Amino acid sequence: MDTKSQKTTNFKRAIFLSWYCSKGDCTFCYMSTQKNLITEPMKARRRFESVFAEAIITKACGWDVEFLSGGYDSYTKDELLFIIKTVSQITGEKQWLNLGVLNEKDLTLFSPYVEGYIGTIECINPKIQKIVCPSKPVMPILNTFRICDKLGIKKGITIIIGLGETIDDFPKLSEFIKEHKLQRITFYSLNPHKGTSFTSSPKIEYYVQWIEKTREEFPNLEIIAGAWHDKTRYFSKLLLAGADYFTKFPALKYFGTKKAREIEEEVKFANREFLGTLTKIPEIDLDEEVNRLDITDDLKRRLKLKLNEYIEGMKSTNDDK
Numbered sequence: 001m002d003t004k005s006q007k008t009t010n011f012k013r014a015i016f017l018s019w020y021c022s023k024g025d026c027t028f029c030y031m032s033t034q035k036n037l038i039t040e041p042m043k044a045r046r047r048f049e050s051v052f053a054e055a056i057i058t059k060a061c062g063w064d065v066e067f068l069s070g071g072y073d074s075y076t077k078d079e080l081l082f083i084i085k086t087v088s089q090i091t092g093e094k095q096w097l098n099l100g101v102l103n104e105k106d107l108t109l110f111s112p113y114v115e116g117y118i119g120t121i122e123c124i125n126p127k128i129q130k131i132v133c134p135s136k137p138v139m140p141i142l143n144t145f146r147i148c149d150k151l152g153i154k155k156g157i158t159i160i161i162g163l164g165e166t167i168d169d170f171p172k173l174s175e176f177i178k179e180h181k182l183q184r185i186t187f188y189s190l191n192p193h194k195g196t197s198f199t200s201s202p203k204i205e206y207y208v209q210w211i212e213k214t215r216e217e218f219p220n221l222e223i224i225a226g227a228w229h230d231k232t233r234y235f236s237k238l239l240l241a242g243a244d245y246f247t248k249f250p251a252l253k254y255f256g257t258k259k260a261r262e263i264e265e266e267v268k269f270a271n272r273e274f275l276g277t278l279t280k281i282p283e284i285d286l287d288e289e290v291n292r293l294d295i296t297d298d299l300k301r302r303l304k305l306k307l308n309e310y311i312e313g314m315k316s317t318n319d320d321k
C-alpha cells in the first residue's frame, strides 16, 4: 500500500485576540506601523463572541486552531483564562498559546487548557534578531520554555524567513531545536508591510530550502508553513518540502474563492488529503454548538448572532476578490 498517498494535511488557523502589541517595534511587523494609533490596549481587543465564533467556524470547517495569539495586554488574566478554557471546550482540544512571555503564575493558571507554548523567535541569526525585534529579547522566551518544561507543556517557535538570515544560519536553528527540545515550528515567508523597511518576500526556492532541511534533520517535528494569499501557489511546494500543515491564508475573507480553490488543488498536487475545507460552507447546529458552552445566556445570544454574521460573510465571498 502506498502510505504516501494516505498522508493528510490541514489548515492551521491562528486566532488573534487583539490588534494591539505592547512591543510594537519589530521592524517587519504591521503592528509597528499601528502602535502610535492605539492608546488604549483594553479597547483594541476582540469581543468574546467574535473569538468564540471563529473557533466554532474553525472546528466546523475541519481546521485546527494553530494558536491563540496576542491579547496579553488587552485582557485581564481571568479573561484570558476564560478565552483559553472556552476555546478548548469548543474544539475539544487543549490550545497552543502565542501570548508573548509568560510567568510561572500565569502559565500555571492557564495550564489545564494548554498543550503548547510558542516562543516568537522570528529570526535565528542572533545579530539580526536583535535588530528586527529590539524589544523582544530571546532570554525571557527561554525562561518561559523552562517553565513549560516544569509544567509539562510542549514548546514551539515561529521563524520568519527573509529577514536577512541566510541558509548558512540553518545550523543555528538545528541547534536551537535540539537544545530546547521543540515539538513544533511555524515558518513564515516574510510578507513586506507598507510603512516598514522591508519591500520584498524571499524567493520560494529559498523558503523551501529551510523547510526541507528542517524536515530532513527532524523527521518527527511538527512543521507548519505559512504563505499569504498572494502566494497560494507556494502551498504544494511547502507540503512537498516536508511541512505537515499550512497556515496564514486569510481563510474567512477568501472562503470559497478562486484562491481558496487553488489551495485545495495545491494540496491534491502535493498528494495529501485535506482534512478540512476552504470552499464548502459548513453545516453548524448553532443551538447545539453554543448551548453546551459554559458561558452566560447573554453571551450565548451574542455568539449565535456573530456566528450567523460569519456564515453570511463566508457565503458572500466570491471569485472576483
Ligand code: SF4
Pocket (backbone or CB within 6 Å): 021, 022, 023, 024, 025, 026, 029, 030, 031, 032, 120, 133, 136
Ligand atoms: S512581531 Fe509581535 S511583538 Fe513584534 S511588533 Fe509585531 S506583534 Fe508585536
